[in-house]
Amino acid sequence: MASKTQPRRTPKVTFPLPFTTVDVVIFTVLDEALQVLLVQRPGTSDDPCPGAWALPGGFVDVGRDRDLEACARRKLFEKTGVVSPYLEQLGSWGGAERDPRGWSATHVYFALIPGQGLPLAKGANATEVGWFDVDAVLRRQKLAFDHGVILKAAVERLRSKVEYTSLPAFLLDEPFTLPQLQKMYEVVLDRPVDKSGFRTRMLSADFLEETGYVAGDSNRPAMGYQLRDRSGPVVFPRTFSPRQ
Amino acid sequence: MASKTQPRRTPKVTFPLPFTTVDVVIFTVLDEALQVLLVQRPGTSDDPCPGAWALPGGFVDVGRDRDLEACARRKLFEKTGVVSPYLEQLGSWGGAERDPRGWSATHVYFALIPGQGLPLAKGANATEVGWFDVDAVLRRQKLAFDHGVILKAAVERLRSKVEYTSLPAFLLDEPFTLPQLQKMYEVVLDRPVDKSGFRTRMLSADFLEETGYVAGDSNRPAMGYQLRDRSGPVVFPRTFSPRQ
DNA sequence: TTAATAGTGTCTATGAGACAGTATCAA
DNA sequence: TTGATACTGTCTCATAGACACTATTAA
Numbered sequence: 266m267a268s269k270t271q272p273r274r275t276p277k278v279t280f281p282l283p284f285t286t287v288d289v290v291i292f293t294v295l296d297e298a299l300q301v302l303l304v305q306r307p308g309t310s311d312d313p314c315p316g317a318w319a320l321p322g323g324f325v326d327v328g329r330d331r332d333l334e335a336c337a338r339r340k341l342f343e344k345t346g347v348v349s350p351y352l353e354q355l356g357s358w359g360g361a362e363r364d365p366r367g368w369s370a371t372h373v374y375f376a377l378i379p380g381q382g383l384p385l386a387k388g389a390n391a392t393e394v395g396w397f398d399v400d401a402v403l404r405r406q407k408l409a410f411d412h413g414v415i416l417k418a419a420v421e422r423l424r425s426k427v428e429y430t431s432l433p434a435f436l437l438d439e440p441f442t443l444p445q446l447q448k449m450y451e452v453v454l455d456r457p458v459d460k461s462g463f464r465t466r467m468l469s470a471d472f473l474e475e476t477g478y479v480a481g482d483s484n485r486p487a488m489g490y491q492l493r494d495r496s497g498p499v500v501f502p503r504t505f506s507p508r509q
Numbered sequence: 510m511a512s513k514t515q516p517r518r519t520p521k522v523t524f525p526l527p528f529t530t531v532d533v534v535i536f537t538v539l540d541e542a543l544q545v546l547l548v549q550r551p552g553t554s555d556d557p558c559p560g561a562w563a564l565p566g567g568f569v570d571v572g573r574d575r576d577l578e579a580c581a582r583r584k585l586f587e588k589t590g591v592v593s594p595y596l597e598q599l600g601s602w603g604g605a606e607r608d609p610r611g612w613s614a615t616h617v618y619f620a621l622i623p624g625q626g627l628p629l630a631k632g633a634n635a636t637e638v639g640w641f642d643v644d645a646v647l648r649r650q651k652l653a654f655d656h657g658v659i660l661k662a663a664v665e666r667l668r669s670k671v672e673y674t675s676l677p678a679f680l681l682d683e684p685f686t687l688p689q690l691q692k693m694y695e696v697v698l699d700r701p702v703d704k705s706g707f708r709t710r711m712l713s714a715d716f717l718e719e720t721g722y723v724a725g726d727s728n729r730p731a732m733g734y735q736l737r738d739r740s741g742p743v744v745f746p747r748t749f750s751p752r753q
Numbered sequence: 754t755t756a757a758t759a760g761t762g763t764c765t766a767t768g769a770g771a772c773a774g775t776a777t778c779a780a
Numbered sequence: 781t782t783g784a785t786a787c788t789g790t791c792t793c794a795t796a797g798a799c800a801c802t803a804t805t806a807a
Contacts, residue, residue, distance in 0.1 A: 281571050282526040285603070285614055325603070327525050327612040332604030357601045357616045359529070359569070360576030368571040370529055372601045372614065444786070462770055464787075469768095483785040485778040503747050503769075688759070706797055708760070727758040729805040747796075754807100761802070767795090775788070780781100 283359065284369035287336040288322030288412070290355065290419040291345065293380035294436050294452050298398050299423075300380065301416060302344060305393040306409055313365045314409035320416065321394070322371065337374040344394060349495075351377040351435035355419055363411045375419045377435040427453045428505050430498040431472055440476040440489030443467060450505070458505065472499040527603065528613035531580040532566030532656070534599065534663040535589065537624035538680050538696050542642050543667075544624070545660060546588060549637040550653055557609045558653035564660065565638075566615065581618040588638060595621040595679035595742075599663055607655045619663045621679040671697045672749050674742040675716055684720040684733030687711060694749070702749065716743040 291302040301320075308316035321344045330336035334352065341347060352374055359370025380396075397406070399420055408416065426432050433449035434441070447463050467473060472493050479489035535546040545564075552560035565588045574580035578596065585591060596618055603614025624640075641650070643664055652660065670676050677693035678685070691707050711717060716737050723733035 280568070283529045283569055283571055285527045285529060324524070325527055325612070325614070327527055327605065331606075333601060333614060354600050356598050357577060359616065361571065362575075368569070370569070370577060370614070370616065372603065442786085459770060459772085460786090461772080461788075462768090466769085481786080483778080484780080485776085485784075485786050487786055506746060506769090686759085703797060703799085704759090705761075705799080706795095710796085725759080727805080728807080729757075729759050729803080731759055749796095756807090757805090759802100759804075762800085764798085764800105766797090769792105769794085771790100771792085773788100773790085775786100777786075778784090780783090 281368070284364065284367060285325045286322055286369060286371040287325055287330075287333060287340060288320040288371050288373045288415065289337050289341050289344075290320055290373065290375040290416060291341060291350075291378060292375065292399070292419075292423060292436070293378050293396065294449055295380040295396055297448070297452055299400070299420075299453055300396040301399050301402060301419075303395060303397050303402070303408070304344070317409035318397075318406060319409035320373075320412045322373075333372045334374070337372075337376075341374075341376055345378060347376075347378050351432070351495075351498075355415075355422060358411055358415060371415075373415055373419070375423065377423075377432065379436060379438040381438060424453060426498070429501045429503065431467075431470065431492075431501075432498045434472075434492055434498070435495075439491040440479055441491075442479065442481045442487035442489060444481060444483075444487060446490075454505070466501065470499050470501060525612070528608065528611060529569045530566055530613060530615040531569055531574075531577060531584060532564040532615050532617045532659065533581050533585050533588075534564055534617065534619040534660060535585060535594075535622060536619065536643070536663075536667060536680070537622050537640065538693060539624040539640055541692070541696055543644070543664075543697055544640040545643050545646060545663075547639065547641050547646070547652070548588070561653035562641075562650060563653035564617075564656045566617075577616045578618070581616075581620075585618075585620055589622060591620075591622050593739075595676070595739075599659075599666060602655055602659060615659075617659055617663070619667065621667075621676065623680060623682040625682060668697060670742070673745045673747065675711075675714065675736075675745075676742045678716075678736055678742070679739075683735040684723055685735075686723065686725045686731035686733060688725060688727075688731060690734075698749070710745065714743050714745060 293300050303318040304321045306312060306314050306317050306319050321340055323340065325333070325336050330339060337352060341350065341352070355373040355375045357370055357372045361368045363369060402408070403417060403420065407413065423432070427450060433453055434446060436449045437445060443464055446467065447458055447460065450458050450463070473490040474493050476489040476491050478486040481487040537544050547562040548565050550556060550558050550561050550563050565584055567584065569577070569580050574583060581596060585594065585596070599617040599619045601614055601616045605612045607613060646652070647661060647664065651657065667676070671694060677697055678690060680693045681689060687708055690711065691702055691704065694702050694707070717734040718737050720733040720735050722730040725731040
């Protein structure tokens with residue numbers, strides 16, 4: 266359909282175009298808490314929201330990014346060095362008022378990565394970068410642009426999907442143990458989960474492969490598992506829901 | 510955050526901007542079949558995909574559309590005259606190759622509207638407009654741009670959400686009866702649903718209000734219902750799933 | 754009275770949730 | 781041997797699914 270011999274931008278377009286950006290909500294679990302990666306915007310420039318913390322992201326580079334997801338992967342790699350995380354489109358936010366520079370629309374992705382000693386990288390346009398406790402940010406922090414709204418939507422999507430999918434497995438390095446996986450569920454859902462029911466649920470969903478016993482977080486070793494298919498989570502037929 | 514006194518477009522932006530469009534996947538049920546609204550692209554112009562059928566949509570008008578959803582509502586109203594349907598963001602598709610005019614990103618919404626004698630309106634840029642059987646389109650029709658892929662994603666999202674939400678209620682005019690609602694489920698899911706289980710499920714979810722008996726599709730009148738809250742569907746704790 | 758559909762009752766199997774118990778490791 | 785945690789067994793209860801049944805209307 267596309268003809269590459271044409272110029273990328275036809276000169277007859279005279280109407281104003283919105284800005285197009287991509288932002289990434291990167292989650293991990295550190296110190297038994299759900300954390301999100303934020304970057305600080307430069308404080309001494311004419312950029313909007315100077316000094317404020319923001320989700321990593323920026324303008325689409327029509328020369329480098331072949332599509333939106335590639336753009337998101339690029340931004341994620343630039344900040345974390347992670348190559349193949351769980352990445353899912355969250356939605357898009359666009360309007361006249363969200364960026365003082367003009368009508369803009371951002372395409373937002375959310376990513377899950379294991380929370381280990383990742384070397385975080387400052388970007389050209391970010392003075393600082395770091396992990397922040399999600400609930401603390403939602404409660405107190407005022408983020409740049411409408412990123413507070415976006416983060417809230419991302420957390421809601423994550424918590425809601427964790428109720429009925431195997432998403433938390435993407436927060437762990439392989440191999441992981443069932444108690445470790447259970448801990449991820451409990452951290453994200455912020456409530457205890459029954460061990461027995463959890464185990465039968467996970468094992469009967471048939472998305473895990475045994476990799477042999479590994480030293481877990483206790484004296485007794487536990488069975489290690491890896492994902493049968495890393496392309497996406499498994500959907501359970503029911504939600505986790507404690508009997509009331 | 511936005512300062513309205515600044516010019517809408519700062520002149521210092523020198524890098525190329527992608528095109529920004531909004532498309533709407535409008536579903537209804539007609540003749541006991543799930544249908545989607547398509548428009549035909551003009552055949553005698555230098556527009557891309559001349560004569561092909563496409564989802565209704567087009568460029569964001571930064572002067573008229575205050576945000577993406579408003580843009581979607583405008584396009585939906587222009588085609589159908591419907592003011593307040595169920596409208597949900599589906600996702601966005603963007604890349605260098607999807608539109609021959611250059612790098613473009615589209616924000617896609619999907620809408621559910623009752624399938625009655627709606628007067629469809631041709632737009633300025635559409636030679637023809639009409640309802641099409643969804644499965645027939647997915648099987649045979651080749652749509653403009655990547656609209657085939659987008660329609661497939663929309664249908665998957667709809668069918669999947671219908672398994673565990675009250676979405677099909679938005680395909681009916683109020684008041685509707687439980688047998689009518691059940692029919693909507695059966696049409697979208699393309700399988701029969703047990704009457705007794707369906708009734709208890711709907712009534713125990715507590716999202717319906719009785720409006721008194723109405724003449725249904727049979728001799729015996731049935732209780733009419735309306736939605737307690739039209740802002741969104743109710744989520745059931747389990748999916749519909751026939752025992753195997 | 755009949756046909757047709759609205760609506761109800763009842764049985765059963767599944768499986769989640771709760772929790773107590775057993776197994777296996779390091780120290 | 782002890783403590784800690786991995787893992788299993790079992791009981792109960794909610795409820796979905798299946799299907800037969802009754803109720804109420806128009807013709």
